[in-house]
Amino acid sequence: MTSELNPNKRRQGPAMLRGRSVPQTTTDQRLLDDRGPSDWVHADPWRVLRIQAEFVEGFGLLAEIPEAVSVFGSARTKPGSEEYELAVEIGAKLHDAGYAVITGGGPGIMEAANKGCDDNGGLSVGLGIELPFEQKLNDYIDIGLDFRYFFVRKTMFVKYSQAFIVLPGGFGTLDELFEAITLVQTRKITRFPIVLVGTAFWAGLLDWVKDQMLSSGKISPQDLDLFHLTDDPDEAVRVIVDAHEHQREQLKRERAAQEAAAEQAGDGS
Numbered sequence: 623m624t625s626e627l628n629p630n631k632r633r634q635g636p637a638m639l640r641g642r643s644v645p646q647t648t649t650d651q652r653l654l655d656d657r658g659p660s661d662w663v664h665a666d667p668w669r670v671l672r673i674q675a676e677f678v679e680g681f682g683l684l685a686e687i688p689e690a691v692s693v694f695g696s697a698r699t700k701p702g703s704e705e706y707e708l709a710v711e712i713g714a715k716l717h718d719a720g721y722a723v724i725t726g727g728g729p730g731i732m733e734a735a736n737k738g739c740d741d742n743g744g745l746s747v748g749l750g751i752e753l754p755f756e757q758k759l760n761d762y763i764d765i766g767l768d769f770r771y772f773f774v775r776k777t778m779f780v781k782y783s784q785a786f787i788v789l790p791g792g793f794g795t796l797d798e799l800f801e802a803i804t805l806v807q808t809r810k811i812t813r814f815p816i817v818l819v820g821t822a823f824w825a826g827l828l829d830w831v832k833d834q835m836l837s838s839g840k841i842s843p844q845d846l847d848l849f850h851l852t853d854d855p856d857e858a859v860r861v862i863v864d865a866h867e868h869q870r871e872q873l874k875r876e877r878a879a880q881e882a883a884a885e886q887a888g889d890g891s
Contacts, residue, residue: 676774680749683767684782687745690722691862692779694798695731695789697757706734708819708855709789713738713746715859716787722747724783726775727759727766731789736762747782749775776801785815785862790823803848807841815865816849817858824851 693712699705713723713735723739725732727748740746740762748763752770759766769775779786779798788799799818805811818824828851835841850861 673771673774676769676771677777680767680769680774680778681781683765684747684778687747687765687782688722689720689784689866690724690745690747690782691716691785691787692724692783692798693731693735693787693789694726694791694795695735696791696795697726697728697730697732698792699730699734699790701734705731705790705820709734710738710741712787712789712819712855712858713740713744714742715855717742717744719859719863721784721862724749724779726750726794727763727768728757729760731791733760733762735787736760740764749778751775780805780811783814784866785817787817787819787858787862790820803845806848807845812869813848814869815862817861818849818851819853819855819858821851821853 693709693716695705695709699709709731715738716723716735717739722745723735724747725735727736727750732748736746736748737760746762746764748759748766750757750759750766750768751772752768759768767778769778776798780802786798786802788795799816802816806813806816818828831841832846836843836846850858852858852861
């Protein structure tokens with residue numbers, strides 16, 4: 623990811639820093655790179671408070687948003703391109719299906735999905751991140767929050783999304799995709815839809831997953847069912863809607879069975 627914006631200006635959490643006030647490293651770098659034998663005794667307890675504050679702020683801001691879908695993809699995608707317009711369409715269709723849209727809040731695919739939702743009257747959310755270069759939240763966000771720590775931001779994506787749609791992107795997009803798949807595979811989160819949009823872009827990666835990971839026993843055949851591949855924005859949204867309807871019906875059946883079991887136990891006593 624690159625930026626043509628001013629390198630002497632940076633968002634750092636809720637703060638804006640310019641000129642000599644811009645630190646040479648990010649908050650994440652200072653947390654992860656410190657190797658001094660006793661520095662953690664003095665610095666890390668204070669960092670814990672800052673981390674806690676980010677969690678509290680995120681939970682407080684997002685607690686009451688409606689059902690939402692996170693849309694991931696490249697920040698380098700240019701406005702007017704086919705992929706950009708596809709993300710705009712997906713953002714609009716997600717709103718039509720009753721979902722808010724959550725993105726990383728930046729340009730490219732993120733901006734496009736926010737734009738499609740916002741222009742269509744939906745709730746558009748952006749979760750930004752402090753970077754070594756300036757990357758402001760895009761102009762199509764109704765609720766926006768800048769984070770210092772990637773892991774706090776990732777928690778917000780997972781906690782407040784009911785599905786992920788992943789368009790073509792770079793390393794950051796792959797990180798978000800595989801973290802989501804891992805969490806679903808290991809049942810750390812309730813299984814929910816993960817939709818890859820762009821068959822030509824994802825084909826090579828999926829072939830490698832099958833030819834290398836699956837064939838060598840690193841994953842199970844059913845793991846390939848953890849995501850759905852399509853080029854059609856209508857299909858991408860329909861997969862999510864159908865999955866959630868199925869989940870709701872399954873939940874109703876489970877509750878009915880529990881109530882019946884409780885009633886039977888009461889009659890037996």
